[in-house]
Each structure stands twice: as C-alpha cells, then as structure tokens.
Amino acid sequence: MTSNRAVAYKGPGVVEVIDTPYPEFELKDGPGVNPANVGRDVRHGAILRTVSTNICGSDQHMVRGRTTAPSDLVLGHEITGEVIEVGPDVEFIKVGDIVSVPFNIACGRCRNCKERKTGICLNVNPDRPGSAYGYVDMGGWVGGQAEFVLVPYADWNLLAFPDRDQALEKILDLTMLSDIFPTGFHGAVTAGVGVGSTVYIAGAGPVGLAAAAGAQLLGAAVVVVGDLNEERLAQARSFGCETVDVSKGDPGEQLEQLLGVPEVDCAVDAVGFEARGHGADASHEAPATVLNSLMTVTAAGGGLGIPGLYVTGDPGGIDDAAKEGSLSLRLGLGWAKSLSFATGQCPVMKYHRGLMMAILHDKVQIAKAVNATPITLDEAPQGYADFDAGAAKKYVINPNGYIAA
Numbered sequence: 042m043t044s045n046r047a048v049a050y051k052g053p054g055v056v057e058v059i060d061t062p063y064p065e066f067e068l069k070d071g072p073g074v075n076p077a078n079v080g081r082d083v084r085h086g087a088i089l090r091t092v093s094t095n096i097c098g099s100d101q102h103m104v105r106g107r108t109t110a111p112s113d114l115v116l117g118h119e120i121t122g123e124v125i126e127v128g129p130d131v132e133f134i135k136v137g138d139i140v141s142v143p144f145n146i147a148c149g150r151c152r153n154c155k156e157r158k159t160g161i162c163l164n165v166n167p168d169r170p171g172s173a174y175g176y177v178d179m180g181g182w183v184g185g186q187a188e189f190v191l192v193p194y195a196d197w198n199l200l201a202f203p204d205r206d207q208a209l210e211k212i213l214d215l216t217m218l219s220d221i222f223p224t225g226f227h228g229a230v231t232a233g234v235g236v237g238s239t240v241y242i243a244g245a246g247p248v249g250l251a252a253a254a255g256a257q258l259l260g261a262a263v264v265v266v267g268d269l270n271e272e273r274l275a276q277a278r279s280f281g282c283e284t285v286d287v288s289k290g291d292p293g294e295q296l297e298q299l300l301g302v303p304e305v306d307c308a309v310d311a312v313g314f315e316a317r318g319h320g321a322d323a324s325h326e327a328p329a330t331v332l333n334s335l336m337t338v339t340a341a342g343g344g345l346g347i348p349g350l351y352v353t354g355d356p357g358g359i360d361d362a363a364k365e366g367s368l369s370l371r372l373g374l375g376w377a378k379s380l381s382f383a384t385g386q387c388p389v390m391k392y393h394r395g396l397m398m399a400i401l402h403d404k405v406q407i408a409k410a411v412n413a414t415p416i417t418l419d420e421a422p423q424g425y426a427d428f429d430a431g432a433a434k435k436y437v438i439n440p441n442g443y444i445a446a
C-alpha cells in the first residue's frame with residue numbers, strides 16, 4: 042500500500058509529520074470526522090498528488106490551541122495538485138490535470154452552491170453550512186498538507202490550469218488561488234474597493250497582503266496596511282502600500298497624516314478574533330479592537346470586508362463572553378454611519394478563475410507580495426513555528442518535489 046505522509050496537529054503548539062492512509066473514494070473514520078460523514082461514498086471525487094500546500098493563519102488558530110481540534114487532525118486546506126485517480130462519477134476532470142482546490146468544499150447541488158455561495162454549502166458538513174479540508178468542525182474532510190489528498194465533487198470544485206508547464210512555472214503564484222488571493226480579493230470587493238478608493242487593511246499577514254494586492258488590482262488610489270509587526274509592514278511597503286503601526290495608537294491619526302483626513306472609503310479586517318489592542322494595549326489580546334477601529338476610520342456609507350476569522354467558541358478567549366465568540370462591538374457607531382459588513386468564508390470559486398488569468402497574464406505578482414517561501418514536508422513544523430513568530434513569509438509546502446529548487 043502506498044503511504045501518505047502528512048502534517049498533523051498533535052496538541053497546542055505541536056505539529057508533526059505522521060504516516061496516514063492513502064486516500065480512497067470513501068470518507069473513512071478518523072480524527073475530527075463527523076460520525077454522520079463516516080463511510081460517505083465519494084464516487085464524484087479525485088485523488089491528487091499534492092503539488093503545493095500552504096500554511097495559513099487559519100491553521101494557526103488550531104495549532105495555538107484556540108479551537109477544539111483533536112490530536113492527529115491532518116492539516117491543510119490550501120491545496121494545488123496533480124490528478125492521479127478519478128472516481129467513476131467524474132466526467133470532465135482528467136488524470137494529469139494540474140488543479141487548484143478551493144479551500145471551501147462544496148457539493149454544487151444545493152441552494153447555496155447554485156447561488157455561488159460555496160463557503161456555506163449545505164451538503165458537505167453535518168454540523169453546519171460550510172466546510173474545508175483539514176479543519177476542526179468542518180465535517181472531517183482530510184487535510185492536504187500531505188503527499189496525497191481526496192477532493193470530493195471534483196468536476197465542481199477543481200479549477201484545472203490550462204497548461205501544465207506554465208502552471209508549474211508560476212506555481213508560487215497559482216498556489217495562492219486555493220485561499221488567500223481570492224480571500225483577500227473578496228475582502229476588498231466586499232469592502233467596495235474600486236477605481237480611486239482609499240483603503241485601510243488591518244493585518245499585514247498573508248491575507249492582509251493579498252487584500253492589498255487585490256485592492257491595487259481593483260484600482261484603489263491608496264492602500265494603507267496596518268499591523269504591529271515591522272517586518273510584515275516592510276513587506277507591505279515593498280509593493281507600494283502605505284503602512285501604519287498600530288502599536289503607536291489607533292490608525293486614525295496616522296491615516297490623517299497620510300491622506301489628509303482620518304478616514305478611508307473602504308476597510309478590510311484581515312486579523313480576526315486573535316487581534317491585539319492598539320497603542321499601549323498592543324501587548325495583549327483585545328478581540329473587538331479591529332472591528333471597532335474599522336467602524337471608526339471608515340467613512341459614512343463605506344464597507345467593511347471581514348475575512349478575518351471569528352469563532353463560535355474559543356477555549357482561550359480573554360473572558361467568558363469571548364469564550365463563546367461574543368465581542369463588545371460598538372455597533373451603534375457602524376449603524377449611525379450606514380456601514381455595510383461582509384463576513385464569512387470567502388467563496389473561492391467566485392474569483393479563482395479570474396485571478397488565475399490575472400496571474401497567467403502577469404497582471405499581478407501575488408507570490409512576491411506575500412513573500413511565498415517553499416519548504417519541504419519535513420520542514421513544516423519549523424514553518425509553523427516561524428509563521429507563528431511573525432515571519433513575513435507565506436510558507437508553501439512542497440511535498441512531492443514539484444517546485445523546482
């Protein structure tokens with residue numbers, strides 16, 4: 042039997058490479074698999090040999106012990122692969138295709154999928170709408186930080202690249218299509234970014250940087266990125282963003298120095314529930330900080346794109362309210378300013394083809410923007426540690442040697 046080495050969560054702060062079974066066209070029982078999903082027939086699936094699979098800030102919430110993820114959960118929802126086997130119900134995806142896998146698993150048959158709301162598919166996760174590979178409470182689909190991975194509903198979910206050689210040549214850009222590039226772009230789109238917009242993006246992690254590159258692609262006049270990590274702010278400046286350091290205080294005053302006014306047209310939260318406070322509070326967690334500050338700095342009538350993750354339960358929350366995902370939001374301010382809010386998983390499929398074309402035709406340099414950095418499968422635990430420590434890098438795991446040295 043072919044083995045399948047994979048990156049697994051072992052407990053708070055601990056990630057290891059373990060041996061797991063080679064995938065079959067059936068969802069087998071295992072860590073985190075919802076009992077109602079065990080034995081699920083996946084005739085519509087494809088088995089991929091992983092070409093690249095990225096470490097994400099969303100994985101870090103689990104690895105930091107901030108979720109109920111079980112030990113031995115195989116991680117990895119950002120997957121690009123080569124199709125090596127297809128199930129009997131797959132009609133169009135072919136063995137040999139190099140494909141991008143949207144991190145959202147979707148059936149293509151339910152009401153939400155039909156409306157392109159693939160982040161809240163009704164049929165893939167018995168717990169709630171919406172699913173993803175290798176993620177707690179997402180149905181138990183096995184993660185792709187592995188040599189091989191099973192993708193259900195392959196004809197619907199997979200985006201096949203037009204040319205194999207071109208795909209492998211641009212793999213460090215194309216690998217961002219499974220999550221962060223569409224996610225950041227969706228943040229900018231839902232914030233209402235268009236030609237001439239002024240934009241503030243909270244968070245200079247990979248999602249914030251992807252939102253910044255997305256806002257530039259959409260024609261923003263000025264993109265300002267805020268963080269308290271100087272190395273990540275320098276990364277944002279490397280491709281033409283302005284920056285603010287939130288450890289020096291709320292972004293309003295620094296925005297005024299840059300723009301002449303203390304507000305922007307559009308704002309994106311690329312931080313989520315593990316947000317730090319601003320100014321003197323930057324040394325500790327203050328989960329409502331980003332949302333409240335975005336309501337303050339966004340002009341009346343503006344939009345807030347909120348890809349940053351907020352949870353329904355957080356064992357490490359700062360107080361009882363935060364432990365059940367309740368935050369102290371100044372919603373009255375947002376209401377008074379007629380702000381609009383867009384939350385939730387990014388429906389990757391809405392954007393991935395268009396963004397692929399932008400990459401293939403050199404209209405955007407996403408790998409450079411997020412500082413894509415390839416590592417081996419065995420280097421993944423170190424990659425997790427360095428990413429957690431705030432490295433200004435997006436780690437791309439290369440489990441099968443497709444990414445040339």
Ligand SMILES: NC(=O)c1ccc[n+]([C@@H]2O[C@H](COP(=O)([O-])OP(=O)(O)OC[C@H]3O[C@@H](n4cnc5c(N)ncnc54)[C@H](O)[C@@H]3O)[C@@H](O)[C@H]2O)c1
Binds near residue numbers: 102246270311349
């Ligand atoms: N909605 C989606 O579909 C989706 C997809 C991918 C990731 N996410 C989420 O997006 C968020 C960002 O992901 P990432 O990979 O860039 O994570 P990350 O942890 O690498 O980046 C978050 C950054 O926010 C900074 N930060 C903390 N408090 C801040 C504050 N008050 N103001 C400004 N910056 C602050 C941190 O220093 C860090 O650099 C995470 O919550 C992740 O789970 C959501």
Ligand SMILES: [Zn+2]
Binds near residue numbers: 096097098100118220
């Ligand atoms: Zn991700």
Ligand SMILES: [Zn+2]
Binds near residue numbers: 155
């Ligand atoms: Zn569906």
